[in-house]
Amino acid sequence: MTMSFSAPLVKIQSLHKSYGPHIQVLKGLDIEMKPGERVVVIGPSGGGKSTLLRVMMGLEKIDSGSIRFGGKPYISSESADKKTEIDTEVRRSIGMVFQHYTLFPHLSVIQNLILAPCKVRGEAKASATKRAQALLERFGLGAKANAYPAQLSGGQKQRVAIARALMLDPKLMLFDEVTSALDPELVAEVEQVILQLAAQDMPMMIVTHDMWFAKNIASRVIFCAGGVVVEDGPPEQVLGAPKEERTKDFIDRVFHIRH
Amino acid sequence: MALDFSIILRFQEALLLGLWMTVKLTLICIVLGCSLGFFIGLARTSRSALLRAVSSVYVEFFRGTPVLVQLFWIFFCLPLILGVELSNLTSGVIALTLYMGAITSETFRASLKSIGPEQLDACVALGLPRRVQVTNVILPQAVLRAVPTLLSNCVSLFKESALVSAVGMADLMFVGQNISNNTARPIEVLTVVALIYFLIAFPLTRAVTLVERRVLTKLAI
Numbered sequence: 001m002t003m004s005f006s007a008p009l010v011k012i013q014s015l016h017k018s019y020g021p022h023i024q025v026l027k028g029l030d031i032e033m034k035p036g037e038r039v040v041v042i043g044p045s046g047g048g049k050s051t052l053l054r055v056m057m058g059l060e061k062i063d064s065g066s067i068r069f070g071g072k073p074y075i076s077s078e079s080a081d082k083k084t085e086i087d088t089e090v091r092r093s094i095g096m097v098f099q100h101y102t103l104f105p106h107l108s109v110i111q112n113l114i115l116a117p118c119k120v121r122g123e124a125k126a127s128a129t130k131r132a133q134a135l136l137e138r139f140g141l142g143a144k145a146n147a148y149p150a151q152l153s154g155g156q157k158q159r160v161a162i163a164r165a166l167m168l169d170p171k172l173m174l175f176d177e178v179t180s181a182l183d184p185e186l187v188a189e190v191e192q193v194i195l196q197l198a199a200q201d202m203p204m205m206i207v208t209h210d211m212w213f214a215k216n217i218a219s220r221v222i223f224c225a226g227g228v229v230v231e232d233g234p235p236e237q238v239l240g241a242p243k244e245e246r247t248k249d250f251i252d253r254v255f256h257i258r259h
Numbered sequence: 260m261a262l263d264f265s266i267i268l269r270f271q272e273a274l275l276l277g278l279w280m281t282v283k284l285t286l287i288c289i290v291l292g293c294s295l296g297f298f299i300g301l302a303r304t305s306r307s308a309l310l311r312a313v314s315s316v317y318v319e320f321f322r323g324t325p326v327l328v329q330l331f332w333i334f335f336c337l338p339l340i341l342g343v344e345l346s347n348l349t350s351g352v353i354a355l356t357l358y359m360g361a362i363t364s365e366t367f368r369a370s371l372k373s374i375g376p377e378q379l380d381a382c383v384a385l386g387l388p389r390r391v392q393v394t395n396v397i398l399p400q401a402v403l404r405a406v407p408t409l410l411s412n413c414v415s416l417f418k419e420s421a422l423v424s425a426v427g428m429a430d431l432m433f434v435g436q437n438i439s440n441n442t443a444r445p446i447e448v449l450t451v452v453a454l455i456y457f458l459i460a461f462p463l464t465r466a467v468t469l470v471e472r473r474v475l476t477k478l479a480i
Contacts, residue, residue: 104381
């Protein structure tokens, strides 16, 4: 994908999304993300964070608004019939990791990794397996290639899920509360893998409740509440010295004492 | 009256022929019934209201009536409606296949429903085309999840197959009844017949537990 350096990687404009007639989750969201940015989205539950990521992955229909990716139209619902248009080619350049791993339980770790490259891109099995093995080694999972998901710990499952998404060489990674379902002692191993990707300038958007992780990985933090962006800025500002009262309240409650 | 099981040896061959008929009938109806059940299971979860309605009526009818009545109806009424003679075997196969189709369709429907929406989310996130989603992700999981219940369905069918003796099919039960009538030794003959059914059904029920323990625990599905 070619794009000029200053062009935004993602441009979300006036995004509206509701579940049924009464529950409006996103109420006109505008976000621009530059290439190489690592955006952490924080905010109270029900504030629309996960919905935003699901919409960006093309898993949810939208009511109105648009998303452009790498300068190309990606998702829109601007036609008269309110149908959500998704460019599936563009979607393939985005990878997502979910809270509950979502590995395919009937496939071994290596089969989970090579399914999409072989079936979507038509890559030869041998070459996909070689790449998958290398990726697993890098994430400390080399010995688990032939294990089934049920034989792995939560942390290992989540690392496999990240490796599976990376097999398609995404231009953007979405992480939706990927450590929320893990036992506390397993959180670090997953966060280390994401930090490793960050060090290689992988653009990412992360929804997390872990403020330590947010502080360490974010190049920018967005505080989202009530379906809109309340505050958007560098981590030192949003997490350290928020300007908005609602952000301050939230940060105080999460950190207990702001640091 | 002294029990004398040695008389069974005289009818060894007849009993084996009866058993072969029972096994043959069961195997034919397992293959046909499971295939029918799979498509009916899909039809019951289909988007088409017509397909859902037709398949529901079929399943509820066959689940809600005694197998013996279904068998008699197919044996006596179907030839009158169609105007053709049906052999005992054909009637038996039709009746038990329709019965098996109805019960396995519920098994397949439940296993299809038990695959969470997050599996489909993962498919979309990986850009898998619809065909790959179905053949590589949904179907294998649905079939694996269905295996223990399907095995139980097969055991049920094997036992229910004894009902075909009522329409004169020479299965194990029919042969057993005949020998028992001719020898006036119902205790010996029917006990041996029961034991033969048990010796085949019991390992199958154990297999259900084994599959549950080995395969499904390993895959946690």
